[in-house]
Amino acid sequence: MSGQLFIISAPSGAGKSTILTAVGKRVSGLGYSISHTTRKPRGDERNGVDYHFVDDRTFTKMINEGAFVEWAKVYDNFYGTSSSNLQDQTSSGLDVLMDVDIQGGQNIKDRFPDSVLIFLLPPSLEELERRLRERGTDNEPVIRARMESAADDIKNCVWYDYIIVNDKLEKAIDEAQSIIVSKRCATARQLPESKKLFDI
C-alpha cells in the first residue's frame, strides 16, 4: 500500500464526523474509508456516502468471505472496513481517513504499523452528553449506553499517537490538518521525490 492511513477514534458525539468532513474539504489527496454497518441510518446519513448500510445476514456473509480488514461489534451493531475499499484508495496514492472504534484502531495498527492513530477527546463528559443530545439523532437509551462506555473508551487515548481536544472546533480541525500535513513532509515520504530532483 502506498497511501498513509489516518485513524480517528473517539467516543460517539466527540466530533469525528464533523472534523473529518472539514479536513476532507481542506486537504487534497485524501480518501475516506466508508465502513459497512448493520446500524440503521440516522439523520440525513446516506447509503454509500456515510456508511454502506447492510443487514446482519450480508455482514455475516462478508465476515465469512474475509471481506473485512477489520470489523467489530460496537454498541450492539456491527461495523467493518472492507479490504477492497481500502486498497482501491491507498493503491491510487490517496491518504485515507478512517473513523473506527478502539478495537478497529488496535487491529489496523497491528496490521498496518505505519498507520497514524489520532484520538479525539471532548472537553468534558458533560459537554459530550450535551453534544449527543443536541445532535438529536439518538434516543435516550442509546445516549445512555454511549455515555456509559465513554469514560472507559477515553482511557485508550494513552496508546494513540496523537490526541486532539475538540473544544473549539476550528482549532481541532487545524490540529487534524497539521498532523496530516506533517506526516506528508516526513523524510521517508519526501525522499523518493527529492532524490529525483537532487543528487542526494
Ligand code: ADP
Ligand atoms: P461523532 O462523529 O464523533 O459521533 P459528530 O461529528 O456527529 O460526532 O458531532 C456530534 C455533535 O457535536 C454534532 O451535533 C456536532 O455539530 C457537534 N460538535 C462537533 N464539534 C463541536 C465543537 N467543537 N463544539 C460544539 N459542538 C460540536
Ligand code: 5GP
Ligand atoms: P456511529 O454509530 O456513531 O456512526 O459509530 C459508532 C462507533 O463505530 C464509532 O466509535 C465509530 O468510530 C465506530 N466505527 C465506524 N465504522 C467502523 C469500522 O469500520 N470499524 C470499527 N471497528 N469501528 C467503526
